[in-house]
Amino acid sequence: MARTHVTTVVNGDETEFLTEDSTSLLNALRDEVGLTGAKEGCGTGDCGACSVMVDDKVTCACLVFAPEVDGSTILTVEGLADSGELHPLQQCFLEGAALQCGICTPGFLISAKALLDRNPDPTETEIRYALAGNLCRCTGYDKIIRAVQEAAREMRGQ
Amino acid sequence: MAVVEENPGYKWVGTRPIRPDGLEKVTGKAQFGADLMLPGMLFGKVVRSPHAHARIISIDTTAAEAMVGVKAVITGSDFPDLAANGAHPSEIDVANNTIAREKVLYEGHVVAAVAATTRDQAEAAAKAVEVTYEILPHVLTVDEAMADDAPLLHEGMITKGVDPAPEEASNVASKILHERGDLDQGFGEADAVVEREFTTKPVHQGYIEPHAAVADANSDGRAHIWCSSQGHFQMRAYSASVLGISPGMLKVTAAEIGGGFGGKTVIYLEPLAVRLSQRAGRPVKLVMDRDEVFRATGPTSGTRIKVKMGVSKDGKITAAEVWMAYEAGAYAGSPVGAAGMTAIACYDIPNFVVEGYDVVCNKPRVAAYRAPGAPMAAFAVESVLDELARDIGMDPIEIRLANAAVEGTQASYGPKFPRIGFVETLEAIKDHPNYTAELGPNQGRGIAAGFWFNAGMMSSATVHINENGTATVVTGSPDIGGSRQSMALMAAEELGIPYESIKAVVADTETVGFNDVTGGSRVTLATGAAVVDACRLIVEDLRARAAKTWDVELDQVEWVDGQAQHAEGAQPPLSLKDLAAKSGRTGGPISANASLNSRGVGAGFSTQLCDVEVDPETGVTRVVRYLTAQDAGRAISPDYVEGQMQGGVVQGIGWALSEEYIHDSDGVMENPGFLDYRIPVASDLPMIDCAIVEVPNPAHPYGVRGVGEVGIVPPMAAVGNAINDALDVRMTDLPMSPVKILEALNDQGD
Incomplete structure (x- = not known):
């Protein structure tokens, strides 16, 4: 069966892989590229656990066919830290106990980064709506919202 | 935070450090089942x-x-x-x-x-x-x-x-x-x-x-x-x-x-x-x-x-x-x-x-x-109790205080309660500013309480002292909500070494003794007790090694702040690091196993206060303020105790307002996805305020009670009682969806 050759930049590195046309970006990242940070919670775009950035836009990787990202730039949770130095969101999630089981955490970090990239000073309500596409069943969201608020403060230098 | 008994000077228990497995989980390295x-x-x-x-x-x-x-x-x-x-x-x-x-x-x-x-x-x-x-x-x-x-x-x-x-x-x-x-x-x-x-x-x-x-x-x-x-x-x-x-x-x-x-x-x-x-x-x-x-x-x-x-x-x-x-x-x-x-x-x-x-x-x-099983029963009983309080014109906290189980009460299921903290959770609600916060139009306030036994069961733990005096704590209880942190905090307290010097891990079935499931809110209680037992065996061993080194009787050696001290100060102290370095000359590797049947479960109680706003045009209910007070016995890891309390509440809010299995007449589920089976999302909710009550469980070395479960028992009644307070309609069928609230309002108008 002929497979499609895809060329992308993943977390700053030029990355090539072969894929079936019907394979999701999520399965290609997990099975072909070996990055398992993005998770499948539903496969229907309802839970956000597979959130990645495709050309700076938050995307459910389960809803995109892998060949569609040819030529795109992708950021996954594995690319958030810079040479081992954690992103302020990662640090604030750790310090604020904003995770319990941790399965939704990669998706929340990506969605929160996308929010803070476009709005460095969001209100609580703006954070809650920006993260409404990411489901967490453990925390009740309280500590996640606070961690994003804290990271935003730090990133603004306050 | 309503602390009932002062923290007796713990150095690590009750603190909020970063969890041992956190880094892997924020960087995408953690290996889950499908990875x-x-x-x-x-x-x-x-x-x-x-x-x-x-x-x-x-x-x-x-x-x-x-x-x-x-x-x-x-x-x-x-x-x-x-x-x-x-x-x-x-x-x-x-x-x-x-x-x-x-x-x-x-x-x-x-x-x-x-x-x-x-x-x-x-x-x-x-x-x-x-x-x-x-x-x-x-x-x-x-x-x-x-x-x-x-x-x-x-x-x-x-x-x-x-x-x-x-x-x-x-x-x-x-x-x-x-x-x-x-x-x-x-x-x-x-x-x-x-x-x-x-x-x-x-x-x-x-x-x-x-x-x-x-x-x-x-x-x-x-x-x-x-x-x-x-x-x-x-x-x-x-x-x-x-x-x-x-x-x-x-x-x-x-x-x-x-x-x-x-x-x-x-x-x-x-x-x-x-x-x-x-x-x-x-x-x-x-x-x-x-x-x-x-x-x-x-x-x-x-x-x-x-x-x-x-x-x-x-x-x-x-x-x-x-x-x-x-x-x-x-x-x-x-x-x-x-x-x-x-x-x-x-x-x-x-x-x-x-x-x-x-x-x-x-x-x-x-x-x-x-x-x-408990949440559905509590929905029914706590709704009826709310209605009774209204009928006799009594405050909902006062009616619960008037009947609350206390130490010595014979529980409805048989045994007499040992020391419990139900009354303290009721008082923590009363003392909180949310209890007297002003309500707006179409808003209502509800209170409900809940009980859960918590489980004990069997656990094993192994503690190894590494050659540099750090420690590895090995258990067989899968960590579902931060329990590795609790294990490391208790081990740090027992051994007297920094939390950061301890690595807590979950081992496979061939590497550690038997452990029952992570369930029944039992891991920090029972597996934690096994960790404490193993650490105490280590301390005994370390004291014996120090006594041997100093050529003194064992009772001349005390273990204080991570070091062996001579009772009369006749010898310079030996730290865990010193003793670990000498282990080859004092009896070999330093490690201990402990296995136990939990010695005593601490019953858990939670009382919750919920404020809702109901739109009488659409029937949509929004939780605008929420407070949960729960007896943790002793919060080893307050961050994750709050996490359990908040998570349980929010699952209960989903159960109250939006979650349900819908089957067609052929018995086929019609909503098997998160779009149609609606769990709460971030924009549905306010912050969930927590009051950790600490009435220590006498049967645990640190007073721990299970905290994982009881938080989900009161929410459905708390929400229903708040809706009743707002609109004077008694909801008796879950979920209390907009269409049912509109029907209830229509019936009320008839």
Whole structure:
């Protein structure tokens, strides 16, 4: 069966892989590229656990066919830290106990980064709506919202 | 924070450091069930029944087996007949739920499984398995299942707990009964009596990680399983039973677990993956889709509950009568037993009858869900108590204080309570600013309380001192919500070394002693006690080594702040680091094991205060303010105690307002996805305020009570009572969706 050759930049590195046309970006990242940070919670775009950035836009990787990202730039949770130095969101999630089981955490970090990239000073309500596409069943969201608020403060230098 | 007893000077217990497994989880490195890839691994897919109740006439796997890339196809006939081997009925049910034999009992019941070289091939092969069914009539609710002429799921099922035993089979698996005093006399003494009937739908635990298992079988019958579960020892036992082999043939490694809430204490995929791997001679990964999770795992019971209670003018409950029927799904085992024991356990009631029925029906077999059985019963009882308080003009906190169980109260389920903190949770609510916060238009305030036993059970731990004086704490309790942090904090406190010098890990079934499941809010309590025991053995050993080094009697050596000190200061202290460096000369490696049956569980109580705003035009309810007060005994790790409290509350809010299983008339689930099965999202909620109450459990070295479960018991009644306060409508059917609230408002207008 002929497979499609895809060329992308993943977390700053030029990355090539072969894929079936019907394979999701999520399965290609997990099975072909070996990055398992993005998770499948539903496969229907309802839970956000597979959130990645495709050309700076938050995307459910389960809803995109892998060949569609040819030529795109992708950021996954594995690319958030810079040479081992954690992103302020990662640090604030750790310090604020904003995770319990941790399965939704990669998706929340990506969605929160996308929010803070476009709005460095969001209100609580703006954070809650920006993260409404990411489901967490453990925390009740309280500590996640606070961690994003804290990271935003730090990133603004306050 | 309402701390009832001062913290007795702990250095680590009660602090908020970063959790040991946090870094892996914020960087994407943590390995969950579906993340493992092995060389040559195949992808599996399960074939499920489209019918709610049917006899399997034949399964033809020929076409599937002939497809490209397909390496194995299995059906029920590939597993031993446990009934013929004389297995316990509960084991037979587990096996039949894992893969159906003669009959399928719910939509989603497994009938076959395949393994192939790619996901697509496995899916195509699963579709090519041809199953011929004879469709049977089905029952979906307790009402249908208990009807006189109901079709039977299990033809030989005679109701247990009834004397004399019924002669005819039914769908009622068992009856439970608790009674005390004289109901007639109790109701005769009442100045106000309220009687109501409540219904709730099945709801799912809703963990974000679907079930996943990888198995790698050897030709000698041994196999290695990696799976996300709440108890890999339990997975080993169940899998061995279904496969008909000795547990020692299986090694089970606990992957990181992406939520469970009780739903991952049971097996679904593991024995199937092992059998497929044996047939194919290659590792096999099985991962459920979300719709499979909804159709075939969990949920907890739908129920019908009737409550009648009476109070005197001064607020004393004089009598309570509770009747409840809980759906078990396809096999006996609903949590009605726990429901019967917890329903009125918050209160000291002289006269009561609590009667319950465990009822099978053609839905997925229920699994444990956070305080299993208690939340539905509390919804009913706490709603009625709220109404009684209104009838006699009493504050809802005061009526609960007037009846609250305290130390020495004989619990409704039998034993006398040891020291408990229910009253303290009620007072913590009263003392909080939320209690007197002003309410706006269309807003209302509700209060409810809840009880959960918490579990103890068996745990093991091993502590190793490394050559540089750091320590590794090894347990076999999968960490579902931060328990590795609790283990490390208690070990730091015992050993007197920094938290950062301790690594807490979860080991596989061949590397640490037996541990029961991570469930019943038991890990910090029981596994924590094993860690404390092991650390104390280490300290004894270290003292002996110091005594030997100094050539003094053991009683001359004290262990203080991580170092051996001579009682009279005659020797310079020896730190753990010093002693570790000398271990080769003082008796060899320093390590200790401890295994225990939990010595004493601390009952858990929670009281919650909920403010809602209801839009009378749309019927939409929004929670605007929420406070939960819970007795943690001692919060070893306050961050994660709050996390448990907040998470339980929000699951309860979902149960109250939006979550439910919806089946069509054929018994097919209509909402098996997160779009239509609506769990709360961030924009639905306010912050969840926490008041940790600490009334230490006398039976634990640090006073720990389980904290994981009781938080989900009060929310449905708290929300319902708040809606009633806002609109003067009593909601008795969950979820309290907009359409039902509008209907209630319309009825009120009539």
